[in-house]
Amino acid sequence: MDMTSRLVQLNAAYARAIDTEKFEDWPKLFADPCLYKVTTADNVAKGLESGIMYADSRGMLEDRVSALRKANIYERQRYRHIVGLPVVTGEAGGVATTETPFLIVRIMRDGAMAVFATGCYHDRVVADSSGALSFAERVVVCDGGRFDTLVAIPF
Amino acid sequence: MDIRHDTHVEATTTPHGPWPEDSISRVPYWVYQDEATWLRERERVFEGATWNYVCLEADIPEKGDYRTTHVGAMPVVVVRAADGTINAFENRCAHRGALIAFDDSGNVGNQFKCIYHAWSYDLAGNLKGIAFERGIAGVGGMPADFKREEHGPRKLRTTTLCGLVFATLSPDTPPIEDYLGPEILARVRRVLNRPIRVMGRFTQPLPNNWKLYVENVKDTYHASLLHLFFATFRITRLTQAGGVLVSADGAHHASYTIGSADAPGASAYREQGLRSENDDYKLADPSLLDSVEEFGDHIQLQILSIFPGVILQQIHNCLAVRQVVPRGTDAMDLHWTYFGFADDSPEMNKRRLKQQNLVGPAGFVSMEDGCVGGFVQRGIAAAGDKVSVVEMGGRTAESQATRATESSVRGFWKAWRRHMGY
Known part of the structure; x- marks a missing residue:
């Protein structure tokens, strides 16, 4: 399978884990250590490093999942990811640098369906010895900077 | 206006009658719903004798650096002047009311210019330039008795504290140190x-x-x-x-x-x-x-x-x-x-x-x-x-x-x- 097809599969698995609320599968798509961050295009343009979510290990991703399962209180909601086609912008030393656009619709408890976020995944993807791909880095660069009410579920 | 430090709040009537039990341990829910109360808050709280945070000094380090924000409902420009001081004024052109600055932040050099009819303002919010003020070939233009200095957006006083920038519309707001205690x-x-x-x-x-x-x-x-x-x-x-x-x-x-x-x-x-x-x-x-x-x-x-x-x-x-x-x-x-x-x-x-x-x-x-x-x-x-x-x-x-x-x-x-x- 060519690289683009493998990346499409990886992104499909990523979206499916979140949208079907199999959140425990989500950290498994990352290498360990890794970088996962949710930020905005404006922060990236200004060189500002913070994220509304920030994890540098698979353990921190698992903690995001356990928090939304066990600790945090929020109104029932889920996401529908629409993920575009990945573009490979570079490949060196077994690391593919890719960009993939996304759109997230948030479905609220009361049935409202509205665009919650759009943006681009800026990824560094690696393959293990079996050839399986995972994210060494996924920086979620949101197009805008307004996050309505709260963000419990990862993007 | 003096800040009163007594615990008793003078009993006055609200649009919904007297405050419940005249007590600060009772809050009527209309305060979160009432349009008239929101209009009064804009005037008496945000545009009143209060210090409103507008930005960080670190947001506007250089001359001409500005940020736009709000004081209550009022859009406000905050800008670093040539002498290093910080000015704030209502983000509303004196001509037709358009936003003077419509981005979140940036650097304007020496002047702001409204994009609608190119009226321009210095970094203190003073109206300085009017496009075609004398008309074209002696025809049109502003009346001879129009005084630029009588027109301009409302100015706010600013103060800084440890890198925080505050603005107030009221001449009665005490110095920030006294305001905070x-x-x-x-x-x-x-x-x-x-x-x-x-x-x-x-x-x-x-x-x-x-x-x-x-x-x-x-x-x-x-x-x-x-x-x-x-x-x-x-x-x-x-x-x-x-x-x-x-x-x-x-x-x-x-x-x-x-x-x-x-x-x-x-x-x-x-x-x-x-x-x-x-x-x-x-x-x-x-x-x-x-x-x-x-x-x-x-x-x-x-x-x-x-x-x-x-x-x-x-x-x-x-x-x-x-x-x-x-x-x-x-x-x-x-x-x-x-x-x-x-x-x-x-x-x-x-x-x-x-x-x-x-x-x-x-x-x-x-x-x-x-x-x-x-x-x-x-x-x-x-x-x-x-x-x-x-x-x-x-x-x-x-x-x-x-x-x-x-x-x-x-x-x-x-x-x-x-x-x-x-």
């Missing part, structure tokens, strides 16, 4: 003790009246009850040493937690069977909570509010300014600016990045404050004539050596009623 002032200086470094900005639109968020911030009682994450990881618990400082006029507060969570009384949460006590819940990567003492006083957590709408937050090494911008009776924007210090080591920078998971729109702790105000706004939909009960820790608004109190919430209502004349 010595206790709160010391708590601002404690955190903002050296040059800061902005690390990121995010906006969280909230589906509730702005006062519900400010009350939530001042409400030390809820923090470790609503937020399981706080209590479980011993970031703050009511059983820890700490307290709440309330300024003499009630307007401002600083709550704080000192030292270890495993103090006497640490079992109180389990004994009360509270949801926020959950021993089964462990972090897979506890590096999130790897904090270091950086202020030398064992205060692990300090939440400070300055009336009407800014919060300075220190949760371990996670520092942020939160600006409350109302958007009518039932919506507001919360603008988060995460910061560190200019002299942070790479390790401290990483520590802050990780601890920022606690706050903001996706904060392990703060996310619940994002929805709880909306739950109140929806819960009171048919209860404008009913009241909430604010009696934890008594019925007055003084500093207390416990956080199992709503003293600083009552302080807010004491100040709000005074400004509103209710």
Whole structure:
């Protein structure tokens, strides 16, 4: 399978884990250590490093999942990811640098369906010895900077 | 206007009759719903004798650097002048009322120019140029008796405190040091003790009246009850040493937690069977909570509010300014600016990045404050004539050596009623 097809599969698995609320599968798509961050295009343009979510290990991703399962209180909601086609912008030393656009619709408890976020995944993807791909880095660069009410579920 | 420091609020009539029991421990729900009250707040609170946070000095370091923001409903430009001082004026062209600056920030050099008809303003907001003021070939143009100096956007006075920039429309607002009082002032200086470094900005639109968020911030009682994450990881618990400082006029507060969570009384949460006590819940990567003492006083957590709408937050090494911008009776924007210090080591920078998971729109702790105000706004939909009960820790608004109190919430209502004349 060519690289683009493998990346499409990886992104499909990523979206499916979140949208079907199999959140425990989500950290498994990352290498360990890794970088996962949710930020905005404006922060990236200004060189500002913070994220509304920030994890540098698979353990921190698992903690995001356990928090939304066990600790945090929020109104029932889920996401529908629409993920575009990945573009490979570079490949060196077994690391593919890719960009993939996304759109997230948030479905609220009361049935409202509205665009919650759009943006681009800026990824560094690696393959293990079996050839399986995972994210060494996924920086979620949101197009805008307004996050309505709260963000419990990862993007 | 003098700031009155007595605890009694003069009984006056509101559009809905007398204030319930004339008490700061009763809050009628119409205050979160009423359009007339929102109009009065704009005039008497935000455009009144208050200092409104508008930006950080670090946001506009160079001459001509500006940011746009709001004071209540009023759009405002804040700009660094040639002499290094900071000016603020209404973001409204004197001609036809268009925004003078329509981006979030930037650098304008020497002048602002309205894009509609190219009227221009200096960095103090003075009207300086009018396109075709004398017409074309002697025809058209402004009347000969038009005086530019009589036209211009409203100007605000500015002041700075430890890198925070505030603006006021009122000539009566006292100096910021007097406005805050010595206790709160010391708590601002404690955190903002050296040059800061902005690390990121995010906006969280909230589906509730702005006062519900400010009350939530001042409400030390809820923090470790609503937020399981706080209590479980011993970031703050009511059983820890700490307290709440309330300024003499009630307007401002600083709550704080000192030292270890495993103090006497640490079992109180389990004994009360509270949801926020959950021993089964462990972090897979506890590096999130790897904090270091950086202020030398064992205060692990300090939440400070300055009336009407800014919060300075220190949760371990996670520092942020939160600006409350109302958007009518039932919506507001919360603008988060995460910061560190200019002299942070790479390790401290990483520590802050990780601890920022606690706050903001996706904060392990703060996310619940994002929805709880909306739950109140929806819960009171048919209860404008009913009241909430604010009696934890008594019925007055003084500093207390416990956080199992709503003293600083009552302080807010004491100040709000005074400004509103209710």
